[in-house]
Amino acid sequence: MDPLLLLLLLHGLLLLPLAALLLYRHSPPFQFLCKVAFFNCWIVALATLLSPVAALRGRSVENMRLLRAALLPLKHLYGIRMRVRDSELLRLPGPFVIVCNHQASLDLMGMVEVIPERCVPIAKRELLYLGTVGWACWLSGIIFIDRCRRDAAIEVIARTASAMRQENLSVWVFPEGTRNPGKSMLPFKRGAFHLAVQAQVPIVPIVISPYWDFFSPEEKRFTSGTCTIRVLPRVETLGLSPKDVPKLTESVRQAMAEALAEMSMSDHRDQDMEQPLLGPGEDRGSPQGQGDTARSRK
Numbered sequence: 601m602d603p604l605l606l607l608l609l610l611h612g613l614l615l616l617p618l619a620a621l622l623l624y625r626h627s628p629p630f631q632f633l634c635k636v637a638f639f640n641c642w643i644v645a646l647a648t649l650l651s652p653v654a655a656l657r658g659r660s661v662e663n664m665r666l667l668r669a670a671l672l673p674l675k676h677l678y679g680i681r682m683r684v685r686d687s688e689l690l691r692l693p694g695p696f697v698i699v700c701n702h703q704a705s706l707d708l709m710g711m712v713e714v715i716p717e718r719c720v721p722i723a724k725r726e727l728l729y730l731g732t733v734g735w736a737c738w739l740s741g742i743i744f745i746d747r748c749r750r751d752a753a754i755e756v757i758a759r760t761a762s763a764m765r766q767e768n769l770s771v772w773v774f775p776e777g778t779r780n781p782g783k784s785m786l787p788f789k790r791g792a793f794h795l796a797v798q799a800q801v802p803i804v805p806i807v808i809s810p811y812w813d814f815f816s817p818e819e820k821r822f823t824s825g826t827c828t829i830r831v832l833p834r835v836e837t838l839g840l841s842p843k844d845v846p847k848l849t850e851s852v853r854q855a856m857a858e859a860l861a862e863m864s865m866s867d868h869r870d871q872d873m874e875q876p877l878l879g880p881g882e883d884r885g886s887p888q889g890q891g892d893t894a895r896s897r898k
């Protein structure tokens with residue numbers, strides 16, 4: 601090859617990372633794409649690394665600790681400060697069903713911040729087919745449902761209800777059933793509430809504050825910020841039967857919608873920001889919230 605051409609090519613190769621770095625610093629959409637790609641790559645990489653370790657134990661809810669440990673560093677990488685309010689409400693003696701609003705995949709960061717011991721999420725079946733990610737989820741005892749086959753999903757929920765009592769297992773459900781970037785919550789699916797009634801265990805609602813200060817897929821914006829997670833008082837289901845489920849669903853949704861509206865309106869400034877390890881991230885504000893960041897463990 602012509603040495604001059606080779607030299608030009610080498611220069612080009614050296615300039616490429618520099619150009620990407622400049623673009624990352626100065627173009628919010630490019631930064632958004634990189635951060636989202638990194639989020640997914642992190643999950644795939646950690647699932648690949650940890651699955652063989654989890655496999656040594658076999659399928660077990662104990663592997664949720666590994667999954668949690670894999671996701672906890674993300675908040676530092678992205679400069680997202682997590683504030684947990686009323687985490688003591690998660691300290692219950694027996695199993696329970698957690699219901700939480702579902703805005704985006706970022707919810708995983710909030711989930712691992714508060715998820716108690718011996719608690720598994722219910723996930724869509726499609727995740728099972730994501731290679732090592734699906735394997736890691738399966739090994740952690742995550743419960744998969746096929747949202748297109750209601751009867752099969754109901755059957756899985758019935759089996760989960762008996763496992764909850766027999767194995768002292770709590771379950772985390774996103775009752776909107778799909779990600780919802782909108783400002784209010786979608787109508788709730790009823791599976792989580794049937795589950796709690798069948799197992800006769802309490803429901804603990806959790807509300808994650810809106811991300812729009814620091815994350816917006818529409819505007820391709822992903823900066824640093826603060827996220828507040830609020831645990832609401834538990835709702836008992838002892839003595840309730842399937843006919844009570846519609847009312848139960850509505851009252852829990854109402855309480856969560858009120859908390860979400862309150863959290864959306866709170867003042868939007870926080871001076872005490874964590875700096876993202878993934879480079880610059882101008883903060884556009886943050887919902888206020890008082891309280892501890894301590895994680896609740898049974």
Ligand SMILES: CCCCCCCCCCCCCC(=O)SCCNC(=O)CCNC(=O)[C@H](O)C(C)(C)COP(=O)(O)OP(=O)(O)OC[C@H]1O[C@@H](n2cnc3c(N)ncnc32)[C@H](O)[C@@H]1OP(=O)(O)O
Pocket residue numbers: 643646647650667670671702708721722723724733736737742745746747750753754757758773774775776777778788789790791792794795845846
């Ligand atoms: C390092 C590695 C890291 C890896 C990281 C990955 C972590 C992954 C984290 C995972 C995060 C992943 C996050 C995710 O993947 S989120 C997506 C998955 N989650 C969900 O779908 C939420 C749960 N879904 C439901 O609850 C739905 O209700 C189902 C799917 C069950 C049915 O849906 P459908 O749309 O059909 O239902 P409907 O609620 O309008 O109800 C219709 C009728 O059925 C009745 N009915 C419902 N349920 C029951 C029941 N159990 N027993 C008896 N009856 C029941 C109900 O009363 C109603 O009847 P009626 O009352 O009108 O007469």
Ligand SMILES: CCCCCCCC/C=C\CCCCCCCC(=O)OC[C@@H](O)COP(=O)(O)O
Pocket residue numbers: 640641643644702704705706708724729730731732733774777778779780
């Ligand atoms: C042959 C294997 C090929 C492997 C390719 C692997 C690519 C995987 C890339 C990234 C994995 C990230 C997994 C993040 C899991 C996020 C959980 C989540 O938020 O699920 C969404 C679900 O709640 C609702 O889904 P929909 O809003 O209804 O949709």
